[in-house]
Amino acid sequence: MSPEIANRIAIYVELVLTALAAFAVAFWLGLAVWTFRDIRARTRDPIAILLATALALAFGPVGVLLYLLLRPKETLAEQYDRALEEEALLREIEELNLCPGCRRPTKEDWQICPYCHTPLRRPCPECGRLIDLGWTICPYCTADVTETAFEGELPVEESVEESTEEVPVPPPTEAEPPLEPKPEKVPF
């Protein structure tokens, strides 16, 4: 082997090593940039962003591996989407008016679940509009609708209806006309 060929080989080896070193540096920096972008998508905490990027810069692939183990599971966009989904699901359940007893959908104007007989709503003893079982005051007519007041009211309501049907309305008595006030007679 002539010294010229040996020289040439040395130059090639040096070139290859330089290229490899350049690639290693670029790869190292690329890892840091990727980590910076990734952590920024997952948190707004500046200290966490700084630490993660420093970890990738200082330890390269090992640092990134550590970061991958420790990073927040969800990106901020994923967190936002999940929050929206949960909200939509809750709204859907509310709209379905699920029976608390059997979880079947019920209608807004039902007083009792037809499947499991769980009471759902009750009519206000004053205005008759449907109100929730737990309410103590009617939001429509402001009547006191505590449980005890309501339980005493229901049979009374029925009896009142029956009595109005059976008992005829008494005819107006003759004593009524004199009861009317006559302002003309008031002396001044």
Ligand SMILES: [Zn+2]
């Ligand atoms: Zn039910």
Ligand SMILES: [Zn+2]
């Ligand atoms: Zn009412």
